Amino acid sequence: MPQASFDTTPADPLKIHPEDLPDIQGFIVHGYNMPKSRHFVFTIGQVGAALDFLGALTSGSGALSITSAERWPGSVKPEYALNIGLTARGLEALKLPANVSINPGNFGSFLGGAVAAAKTVGDTGPNDPDHWVTKLNRANADLVHVLLSLYTNTAEDRESYSAQLRAMFAPVIPPAGAPGSDVMEWDVDPEIITDPVTGEKYRQIHFGYTDGISNPIIDEVGLAPVRPNQLPYVPAWQFVTRYGSPPTYVPPTYNMPMPLPFGQNGTFSAFRILEQNVPAFEAFLSADGRDEAAQEFLASKLCGRWRNANPVVFRPLEAGPRLPDYKLSYFDYGTDSVGEPCPYSAHTRRTNSRGGPLVVPLGDKVDHRIMRRADAYGPPYTGVDDSQPRGLAGHFMGVMLADQFEFVMSQWVNSGTFPGGTAEAGIDPLLGNVPDGSSFTYWESGRPVTVEGLSRFVTTKGGLYCFLPSITAIKWMAQNGGASNPWTVPLLPS
Amino acid sequence: MATTPVQTPLTALIPIKAEFVDELRDKLKNNAIDPSGLDAVGTVHFASIFVFEPNNPSGVPSNLAAVITVYDGDFAAYIQDFVNQASVAEFFNGFLMVVDDPAAAGLVPVQKNAAAFAKLVQKYDNTNPANVPWGQFYSAYPKLTVQNILHPSS
Numbered sequence: 001m002p003q004a005s006f007d008t009t010p011a012d013p014l015k016i017h018p019e020d021l022p023d024i025q026g027f028i029v030h031g032y033n034m035p036k037s038r039h040f041v042f043t044i045g046q047v048g049a050a051l052d053f054l055g056a057l058t059s060g061s062g063a064l065s066i067t068s069a070e071r072w073p074g075s076v077k078p079e080y081a082l083n084i085g086l087t088a089r090g091l092e093a094l095k096l097p098a099n100v101s102i103n104p105g106n107f108g109s110f111l112g113g114a115v116a117a118a119k120t121v122g123d124t125g126p127n128d129p130d131h132w133v134t135k136l137n138r139a140n141a142d143l144v145h146v147l148l149s150l151y152t153n154t155a156e157d158r159e160s161y162s163a164q165l166r167a168m169f170a171p172v173i174p175p176a177g178a179p180g181s182d183v184m185e186w187d188v189d190p191e192i193i194t195d196p197v198t199g200e201k202y203r204q205i206h207f208g209y210t211d212g213i214s215n216p217i218i219d220e221v222g223l224a225p226v227r228p229n230q231l232p233y234v235p236a237w238q239f240v241t242r243y244g245s246p247p248t249y250v251p252p253t254y255n256m257p258m259p260l261p262f263g264q265n266g267t268f269s270a271f272r273i274l275e276q277n278v279p280a281f282e283a284f285l286s287a288d289g290r291d292e293a294a295q296e297f298l299a300s301k302l303c304g305r306w307r308n309a310n311p312v313v314f315r316p317l318e319a320g321p322r323l324p325d326y327k328l329s330y331f332d333y334g335t336d337s338v339g340e341p342c343p344y345s346a347h348t349r350r351t352n353s354r355g356g357p358l359v360v361p362l363g364d365k366v367d368h369r370i371m372r373r374a375d376a377y378g379p380p381y382t383g384v385d386d387s388q389p390r391g392l393a394g395h396f397m398g399v400m401l402a403d404q405f406e407f408v409m410s411q412w413v414n415s416g417t418f419p420g421g422t423a424e425a426g427i428d429p430l431l432g433n434v435p436d437g438s439s440f441t442y443w444e445s446g447r448p449v450t451v452e453g454l455s456r457f458v459t460t461k462g463g464l465y466c467f468l469p470s471i472t473a474i475k476w477m478a479q480n481g482g483a484s485n486p487w488t489v490p491l492l493p494s
Numbered sequence: 495m496a497t498t499p500v501q502t503p504l505t506a507l508i509p510i511k512a513e514f515v516d517e518l519r520d521k522l523k524n525n526a527i528d529p530s531g532l533d534a535v536g537t538v539h540f541a542s543i544f545v546f547e548p549n550n551p552s553g554v555p556s557n558l559a560a561v562i563t564v565y566d567g568d569f570a571a572y573i574q575d576f577v578n579q580a581s582v583a584e585f586f587n588g589f590l591m592v593v594d595d596p597a598a599a600g601l602v603p604v605q606k607n608a609a610a611f612a613k614l615v616q617k618y619d620n621t622n623p624a625n626v627p628w629g630q631f632y633s634a635y636p637k638l639t640v641q642n643i644l645h646p647s648s
Binding site: 254 | 568571578606607610613
């Protein structure tokens with residue numbers, strides 16, 4: 001059978017070009033905003049079937065195909081979008097040729113897997129992988145191979161496309177009763193709210209905050225110039241694997257996964273399932289006899305935004321009408337070094353210091369960014385503690401997991417010594433691994449105000465690290481997998 | 495009970511190839527690293543870098559380069575930010591070419607190999623508790639990071 005040629009040209013490390021879009025998986029570059037999604041995690045039991053599956057996903061011969069970043073004609077959403085990720089053990093299971101190289105120094109986090117990285121990112125105690133959902137937990141980590149993320153517009157479409165997808169991968173998974181035969185399916189159903197005044201649609205998470213704001217924008221040919229106070233566009237190589245330009249090939253700050261058809265135009269992702277304890281959150285807000293205005297004020301300090309998304313930097317005392325979308329992300333913290341009006345420990349400041357007085361003033365605005373494609377799961381909270389699991393699930397993407405996702409989680413979200421005057425700033429109350437008996441401090445009129453009784457609001461229930469390969473890479477793997485002397489996950493130096 | 499300091503010491507004594515020792519020793523006497531690169535990272539309290547003199551009174555071998563620093567946070571986590579500073583990268587790319595360790599030259603350019611570079615430095619760190627218990631580290635201000643000191647709240 002004639003082999004397809006994979007004569008791959010190195011792409012621009014700094015910007016995405018229009019001709020790149022058909023090769024990159026769509027959700028890396030653009031959020032789909034499709035409200036009914038489902039994530040499937042399964043084990044590769046049959047290599048030949050797995051390679052056929054990868055081929056079918058990219059040849060057009062399968063019922064569903066992988067969605068690229070090519071823009072939709074007329075911006076009309078298709079009935080489904082589908083993307084695929086493979087863990088290190090998943091790549092190993094495909095028996096790729098031995099000339100595959102994934103540098104352990106750059107991609108050790110991916111190669112070791114999410115369970116091995118648990119301590120780094122704060123998945124300890126109640127967050128420990130021993131307590132994760134069965135398919136992803138510590139005992140089963142080596143059997144986590146493939147993640148499929150299916151996005152649809154309606155619940156009916158989600159069911160019908162899921163059925164077709166299950167039929168496609170049924171031959172791939174181990175037979176019933178064999179290790180890894182179970183398939184995890186995780187539904188994500190963000191609540192879409194329409195602003196009654198502007199008519200703008202936005203997504204809400206269970207704590208009541210607006211979600212999906214202020215993702216990094218990957219630099220792309222044809223983008224408008226950066227507006228005042230807008231964070232710079234992020235160079236393409238931080239979100240899409242790129243080789244670098246001669247003569248020094250620096251940036252990017254990694255050695256490209258090789259060979260080029262396999263390594264280019266992909267990225268890495270931390271898929272996370274984060275259970276949110278809304279009753280505990282609401283109880284914290286309403287303690288000490290706080291009235292509704294005081295509860296909203298405290299909620300704004302926990303997040304750095306009011307629940308309608310207005311940054312506290314623009315609206316320190318009350319939410320006010322929702323600002324237009326473009327203003328929601330165009331701010332930084334100026335010369336504030338106390339944490340007023342936005343506390344250092346507020347979630348949005350903990351996850352992005354926006355070039356604040358710590359670490360590489362320019363680089364910090366560009367480095368350590370994460371592309372978030374995660375949404376609410378579980379039924380909306382109606383004020384009654386119904387013991388239903390609910391939370392946030394999805395992808396946290398970036399080529400250098402160690403320098404992006406893991407850095408933010410370990411050095412900022414879960415680090416209590418983040419700068420902010422001489423008072424200990426505290427860890428991110430909305431995302432961090434909050435120990436019992438914690439407190440939350442914000443600053444008002446130059447004085448700290450400490451609120452006791454901060455408890456854990458978020459518990460990690462699952463995680464995996466995956467490679468999101470390009471369309472070319474998926475075809476390459478389909479054609480070159482099943483090698484007799486295959487690539488294996490390298491032993492990582494301790 | 496004393497508070498565990500937020501700062502961490504690093505005392506790396508790194509062997510240098512004999513033919514390059516004298517040149518490196520002289521280079522380090524002339525501010526080889528632009529301090530603005532260290533300012534930009536914002537986590538380094540103090541740093542000294544030198545090569546031991548021949549016949550030094552302590553009897554330390556004179557092919558050893560010393561990198562002695564006190565820093566905040568996780569050394570490995572911040573190393574990428576550190577080598578992303580052009581002047582820092584330029585210095586360490588030259589430095590790695592003269593280190594007498596088989597792994598060193600392969601880490602050039604250091605910007606692409608930051609994690610492996612951190613491991614190399616930590617291998618030679620005599621005050622890294624991950625290696626062996628080594629002794630005592632005292633801090634007069636155990637709770638203050640560089641940023642706390644530079645940007646006090648009051």
